[in-house]
Amino acid sequence: MLLLLLLLLLLLWWCYCSVRFCLDLRSMNLGNGKGSMSAVTTTGVMKSGDAVSDQFPAGLRVLVVDDDPTCLMILEKMLRTCLYEVTKCNRAETALSLLRENKNGFDIVISDVHMPDMDGFKLLEHIGLEMDLPVIMMSADDGKSVVMKGVTHGACDYLIKPVRIEALKNIWQHVVRKKKNEWKDAEQSGSAEEGDRQPKASDEADYSSSANEGSWRNSKKRRDEEEEAEDRDDTSTLKKPRVVWSVELHQQFVAAVDQLGIDNLCNGTFDAWVVGIFVCILSKTTLLPLWSPVFRYSHCLGRCKEVLHAFQIIRVSNVNRYIMTLHFGFIIASIVNSHPTEAVPKKILELMNVPGLTRENVASHLQKYRLYLRRLSGVSQHQNNMNNSFLGSQEATFGTISSISGIDLQTLAVAGQLPAQSLATLQAAGLGRSTAKAGVPMPIMDQRNLFSFENPRVRFGEGQQQHLSSSKPMNLLLGIPTNMEPKQLANLHQSTQSIASLNMRVNASAPQGNPLLMQMPQSQPRGQMLSENTGPRVPRLPSSLGQPNVSNGISNGFLGRNGIAGNNRGPAYNPVPPNSSLLSFPMNQSSEVSVNNSLPLGSTPGISSITTKGSFQEEVTSGIKASGAFPSYDIFNELHHHKSHDWEITNPGLSYSAPHHANPLQGNIDVSPSVLVHQGFSSTQHTGQSRDATLMGKAMFSVGEGSEQDNLQNAVQHLHPLLVDNSVRVKSERIPDASSQTNLFPDHYGQEDLMSALLKQQEGMGPGESEFEFDAYSLDNIPV
Amino acid sequence: MDKVHSHRQVAVIKHSLFDQGYLDEQFIQLEELQDDANPNFVEEIVTLYYRDSSRLISNLDHTLERNPLDFNKLDTIMHQFKGSSSSIGAKKVKAECTLFREYCRTRNGEGCRRSFQQMKKEYAILRKKLETYFQMARQAGPKETAFRPK
Numbered sequence: 001m002l003l004l005l006l007l008l009l010l011l012l013w014w015c016y017c018s019v020r021f022c023l024d025l026r027s028m029n030l031g032n033g034k035g036s037m038s039a040v041t042t043t044g045v046m047k048s049g050d051a052v053s054d055q056f057p058a059g060l061r062v063l064v065v066d067d068d069p070t071c072l073m074i075l076e077k078m079l080r081t082c083l084y085e086v087t088k089c090n091r092a093e094t095a096l097s098l099l100r101e102n103k104n105g106f107d108i109v110i111s112d113v114h115m116p117d118m119d120g121f122k123l124l125e126h127i128g129l130e131m132d133l134p135v136i137m138m139s140a141d142d143g144k145s146v147v148m149k150g151v152t153h154g155a156c157d158y159l160i161k162p163v164r165i166e167a168l169k170n171i172w173q174h175v176v177r178k179k180k181n182e183w184k185d186a187e188q189s190g191s192a193e194e195g196d197r198q199p200k201a202s203d204e205a206d207y208s209s210s211a212n213e214g215s216w217r218n219s220k221k222r223r224d225e226e227e228e229a230e231d232r233d234d235t236s237t238l239k240k241p242r243v244v245w246s247v248e249l250h251q252q253f254v255a256a257v258d259q260l261g262i263d264n265l266c267n268g269t270f271d272a273w274v275v276g277i278f279v280c281i282l283s284k285t286t287l288l289p290l291w292s293p294v295f296r297y298s299h300c301l302g303r304c305k306e307v308l309h310a311f312q313i314i315r316v317s318n319v320n321r322y323i324m325t326l327h328f329g330f331i332i333a334s335i336v337n338s339h340p341t342e343a344v345p346k347k348i349l350e351l352m353n354v355p356g357l358t359r360e361n362v363a364s365h366l367q368k369y370r371l372y373l374r375r376l377s378g379v380s381q382h383q384n385n386m387n388n389s390f391l392g393s394q395e396a397t398f399g400t401i402s403s404i405s406g407i408d409l410q411t412l413a414v415a416g417q418l419p420a421q422s423l424a425t426l427q428a429a430g431l432g433r434s435t436a437k438a439g440v441p442m443p444i445m446d447q448r449n450l451f452s453f454e455n456p457r458v459r460f461g462e463g464q465q466q467h468l469s470s471s472k473p474m475n476l477l478l479g480i481p482t483n484m485e486p487k488q489l490a491n492l493h494q495s496t497q498s499i500a501s502l503n504m505r506v507n508a509s510a511p512q513g514n515p516l517l518m519q520m521p522q523s524q525p526r527g528q529m530l531s532e533n534t535g536p537r538v539p540r541l542p543s544s545l546g547q548p549n550v551s552n553g554i555s556n557g558f559l560g561r562n563g564i565a566g567n568n569r570g571p572a573y574n575p576v577p578p579n580s581s582l583l584s585f586p587m588n589q590s591s592e593v594s595v596n597n598s599l600p601l602g603s604t605p606g607i608s609s610i611t612t613k614g615s616f617q618e619e620v621t622s623g624i625k626a627s628g629a630f631p632s633y634d635i636f637n638e639l640h641h642h643k644s645h646d647w648e649i650t651n652p653g654l655s656y657s658a659p660h661h662a663n664p665l666q667g668n669i670d671v672s673p674s675v676l677v678h679q680g681f682s683s684t685q686h687t688g689q690s691r692d693a694t695l696m697g698k699a700m701f702s703v704g705e706g707s708e709q710d711n712l713q714n715a716v717q718h719l720h721p722l723l724v725d726n727s728v729r730v731k732s733e734r735i736p737d738a739s740s741q742t743n744l745f746p747d748h749y750g751q752e753d754l755m756s757a758l759l760k761q762q763e764g765m766g767p768g769e770s771e772f773e774f775d776a777y778s779l780d781n782i783p784v
Numbered sequence: 785m786d787k788v789h790s791h792r793q794v795a796v797i798k799h800s801l802f803d804q805g806y807l808d809e810q811f812i813q814l815e816e817l818q819d820d821a822n823p824n825f826v827e828e829i830v831t832l833y834y835r836d837s838s839r840l841i842s843n844l845d846h847t848l849e850r851n852p853l854d855f856n857k858l859d860t861i862m863h864q865f866k867g868s869s870s871s872i873g874a875k876k877v878k879a880e881c882t883l884f885r886e887y888c889r890t891r892n893g894e895g896c897r898r899s900f901q902q903m904k905k906e907y908a909i910l911r912k913k914l915e916t917y918f919q920m921a922r923q924a925g926p927k928e929t930a931f932r933p934k
Contacts, residue, residue: 068864070833071871077817077825114863140867162810162870165817 014189057172058083061105065095065123066112066138071161075110078165092118099131106133107175110159110168113139113146121153128154134174138163252352253365790924797917806910811873827918833872834911840865841904848897858896859888876906 062084066072072088079086087106089095092115099106109127113120124135137150138159150158156174159167345363352362801807811826818825844861847854866881880903887895 068868068871069836070829070868073829073832074814074817074871077822078813081817112867114860114867140863140870161867162813162873164810164813 055083057175060084060172060175061107062086062171063095063098063106063109064088064111065092065109065115065120066090067115067117068112071112071163075163075168078163078168081165082169084168091115092120092123096123096126096130099127099133103131106131108134108136108171110136110138110171113137113141113150121149124150124153124155132178134178136171136174249352249354249357250365252354253348253362253369255351787925790920794917794920794924797913797920801913801917805875806906806913808873808875808878810870814872824918824922827921830872830914830918833868833874837865837868837907840868841907844900848900853891853893853896855888855891855893855896859885862888874907874910877903877910880906 060082062079064072064075064079064086066075066088067090069090072090076086076088087098089098092111095109095111099109111120111123115123120137120139124137127133127135134156135154136157136159137155138161139146140161142160147158156178157171345359345366348366349357349359349362798807802811814826814829822828840861844858844865847858847861862881862884866878866885869877869881880899884896884899884903887893887899
């Protein structure tokens with residue numbers, strides 16, 4: 001019942017977003033701004049492009065930014081000769097304000113790399129995040145590293161000075177390409193009943209190569225069967241010896257996997273929530289029109305971290321967007337689905353029901369997906385860092401909001417500062433797994449996030465939502481690029497990519513997804529229970545869940561990740577990652593990071609859930625804590641999924657975070673999925689994007705609170721020992737422990753198993769260890 | 785006859801500029817941009833270039849006088865200058881800029897100074913030549929069209 005309500009809410013939200021997206025698209029202008037461009041739902045990208053003014057590319061509105069007046073003048077003349085409408089500025093700040101004033105006033109931006117007031121790449125990031133216009137970089141510098149930097153920062157082209165007019169004659173292609181992608185996104189979001197179309201691949205993602213924009217584009221063309229038959233040539237693709245996993249196809253794949261009951265389904269669900277929230281936020285900022293569909297789904301799903309990650313990926317390459325979209329759909333599918341069967345290629349194939357697709361294709365794809373998910377989890381830490389950066393701007397907001405009793409606001413403040421540090425640390429560590437260092441800041445961050453979320457969460461239902469829904473969160477997001485260095489963004493991208501891959505992998509690891517899915521329903525009922533408090537909010541979940549398959553797909557990835565470690569963790573576990581993402585996202589970067597750190601803690605799904613409860617109770621001032629736990633847990637879950645890698649990551653978290661840290665984190669994690677969902681919503685609220693999500697999150701949270709409390713206490717006791725033990729172990733031997741622990745946890749797929757494991761641990765350790773108090777979050781303990 | 789002669793003179797000057805390596809393809813590009821709406825486009829650009837680059841050159845002068853040399857800053861300024869110079873097709877100047885940047889990269893202060901002096905020389909020579917060229921072109925009238933040297 002709850003599930004239905006949630007689906008309904010999700011659907012409603014999705015429709016709302018779609019409408020908004022369509023409107024946004026309509027406002028977009030291409031050259032002379034032909035009306036056909038606004039036909040989001042009708043024409044495909046090709047059509048829209050064709051429908052553009054016959055004079056196209058004449059009239060293309062170009063903004064040129066270069067501090068060199070000579071170059072600027074030459075470029076202006078050249079562009080005028082190409083019959084473009086040129087606006088020139090010699091300062092990046094001027095350009096940005098011009099763009100901001102008139103969001104749809106330009107079609108493409110050409111910018112120099114070396115400028116005195118602002119680095120060209122920074123401007124590139126800003127534009128990409130705020131306006132999502134194609135940006136061409138240019139420089140006299142033709143060094144490979146610089147060009148690569150342009151690519152990683154999302155430039156659609158790189159011109160070497162001196163620029164020839166021939167090079168400028170074709171820049172319109174970037175505009176068309178981008179619009180095409182946006183159209184596809186619009187169409188994606190336009191397909192309202194994603195849930196219904198789960199089996200269908202409305203959005204194809206060229207899963208085969210994330211970086212293969214070209215083929216990915218082709219896949220995109222194949223999307224939206226319903227809308228454009230001509231776009232769909234899956235069949236023809238499939239008939240080829242080498243199957244190209246278009247977005248559509250992958251979505252189907254993901255949906256199928258989901259239906260088969262992938263592990264960590266619950267996680268994915270919550271992740272999706274987070275993501276959805278994130279997406280909503282981003283879409284609000286018109287960061288990426290392409291994101292709209294993805295985000296629309298995921299805002300409800302609330303997988304902030306994943307979203308952020310996905311965002312990163314998307315920023316980097318078009319391909320990933322679709323992957324993320326698919327994953328979101330997957331997550332949704334996971335949520336909806338509750339079949340506990342295993343996702344084996346044969347069954348996936350059957351479910352997908354795509355003619356011409358062979359079992360081998362599916363099997364290899366599944367494998368890739370699993371790897372992708374694993375990879376994602378690997379960079380989740382970095383992502384967290386990035387998230388932290390992003391969230392940093394929001395930290396303040398949340399910090400002030402959170403007034404959780406027992407929570408050290410100062411800690412939060414400190415944690416807020418941590419993001420920078422952790423971020424730096426993480427960055428230093430590279431995309432790989434930043435271990436201890438990352439762990440340290442992260443847990444702290446997570447806690448912060450937890451706290452922040454708790455407070456906001458509570459308020460979200462009330463006034464927060466307004467804040468959240470306002471553009472303010474968006475601004476925060478927008479501000480992210482400013483806060484973040486290009487390197488950070490790169491990391492984010494990487495994290496995003498990892499997330500995307502992670503998602504993919506998660507989907508691949510069907511078994512993991514199942515638990516999640518299963519857990520999700522479990523949590524949902526619980527949520528439902530609590531939803532009484534929140535009332536209408538809860539239904540949101542279903543609707544969000546019902547969001548396009550894409551979301552499910554993506555969330556599944558997350559789910560899978562989370563679920564890997566411990567189906568036991570189950571709901572609590574799964575939701576955490578997404579929630580944590582969300583939480584951390586708005587909260588601050590640190591939270592993201594900390595969330596990841598908490599992953600180790602969360603590795604013991606059962607334990608973490610228990611601890612969550614325990615800590616939850618200890619702090620139990622509000623469900624907030626539980627919310628907080630989610631982020632960390634979430635991250636933890638994600639990490640956990642990634643086998644040893646995860647453990648590496650998580651271990652640091654465990655190691656550095658004193659047992660008490662771990663405990664709180666774990667406790668948080670354990671919060672019921674509903675809570676997590678709530679978290680996701682909370683974060684959503686923070687972002688202000690999805691009110692509904694917030695509602696749902698809150699509903700979930702309350703649900704979690706209510707039901708979990710009792711369990712928490714018990715669980716806490718159990719978890720504490722285990723948690724403590726884990727953390728201790730982690731300290732001593734990161735990786736070895738991690739692996740050992742990993743082994744331990746994956747085995748505990750059932751809550752019962754986990755509990756038993758915990759009990760065993762408990763015997764060894766004793767219940768006194770449980771220090772779920774959030775005081776653990778105090779930064780003092782964290783060896784930053 | 786006079787006009788034809790003038791045009792031929794202009795062409796000769798331009799040819800020599802290209803043959804001697806003072807100008808490159810980019811200059812042709814600029815000339816192709818010139819049209820009736822902007823009959824003196826190339827001259828305007830060159831004037832703008834010399835005005836703006838003099839600022840960079842004095843900046844370089846100041847930075848080179850410092851001790852110890854800030855090679856990073858030198859490289860940054862020179863990068864900018866190189867971009868400008870390449871935009872108008874100042875071939876020799878651009879080559880000297882590249883050499884200068886290489887010296888900066890190897891932290892060769894003396895090499896930087898030498899290269900800088902050489903670059904300034906080329907810069908001045910090209911300026912004079914272009915001035916003459918534009919003067920003749922203006923005198924010859926608007927019949928001048930872009931052509932590509934062999």
